[in-house]
Amino acid sequence: MSTLKKVIWPQVILFGDSITQFAFQANGWGSEISHKLARKCDVVNRGLSGYNTRWAKLVLPRIVPISEAPIAAVTVFFGANDCALEDKNPAQHVPLQEFTENLKDIVKYLLSIGVSNDKIIFITPPPLQEAAWEKECLLKGSSLNRLNSVAGQYAQACVQAAGQSGLDVLDLWTLMQKDGQDFSVYLSDGLHLSDKGNQFVAEHLWTLLERRVTDLPFILPYWGDVDPKCPESSLLCD
């Protein structure tokens, strides 16, 4: 047994806040990506609800250490907490300039463990539907603690940081509001994704992910290619 060569599944790592942590809910964007990548990659959920980039960059080396499993792609999906208003939500708020620096530090760390920048995809926060999110805030005894226009500034900073680091970016904030469309359908509570929002993220992310995973081999032989008379010959070699 010990001489058998391990089959190592490459990883697609989803690093982000609650919108990533909840990505495996029914019809979630993480599930959809996982399904598409079955027998090619493990899709690893490293979403941390409520976290901003200040906290994310601290924990990243602890949760994405150097590993024998090659990293095929990493999504970096923050901003929804960083953009919280300083006066209403000082615990989660991160100033815009620091947000940009933190994103760059995240990239720097990923490069340091051998993840090349063509494997990193930034995702901006989605637009914020203020009326719906205000209801959530009121339920928790606070007033509206985020604004769509401010989320937009963080999205723009994310797009710029991606450009400066030579990364692809999925600019949800802009795409979901394109041509003045009603983006509320993409959100469940004004901030997190609805079914349609999950589908939107999955589809747009797939267009960016696909070329990064297209050359990955299908892991282990297709069952019809296994020699039924001598399955060892098909299954125990590379």
Add this chain to the structure above:
Amino acid sequence: MSTLKKVIWPQVILFGDSITQFAFQANGWGSEISHKLARKCDVVNRGLSGYNTRWAKLVLPRIVPISEAPIAAVTVFFGANDCALEDKNPAQHVPLQEFTENLKDIVKYLLSIGVSNDKIIFITPPPLQEAAWEKECLLKGSSLNRLNSVAGQYAQACVQAAGQSGLDVLDLWTLMQKDGQDFSVYLSDGLHLSDKGNQFVAEHLWTLLERRVTDLPFILPYWGDVDPKCPESSLLCD
């Protein structure tokens, strides 16, 4: 950075055939379990479409090697291919007696890498809806190559093997037909799971999984518990 202590996600490994490989489809049972276990475990898809236990036990040491990530649970979900009729589908068919032996060999291997038998859950094949599956077979130019009564024999063998090894078992074949209910709603093509079938597996599996994962800690602090003035103190220690 190098002195930071890695955070290791425990693993729940889903080992099986196509019904496992497809477990992350929209509303899939794997997605549901993943969602429930976010921030507690990685749910790892080791489903191999078309594989029987003869092939599965050969590749298991290659795809579930000893690892630093503790294994919280393993589901072993085969039989749908093993039970294929010998004369119609000799490539996938595995005799009943050998099926039992293979399941026991799978357990033996898991025990050998330190997975105790209280962490292993067998899942029997679901019932087969012959009319629907016959259509699929005819589309591929063959005649009906599985029978529900034979799937039932494999399910029973799986239940017995679980009992003899002291394992829990989710007997889908029996549960889905309980009280003469119409089990066709649980299947999409007579063999694979429909949305309702995925939900059925997720719910019943969760009742078995829950107690195995209930003591696992929530990974990294809840965001509201992070000290905003000194996040390092919350995030860089255990």
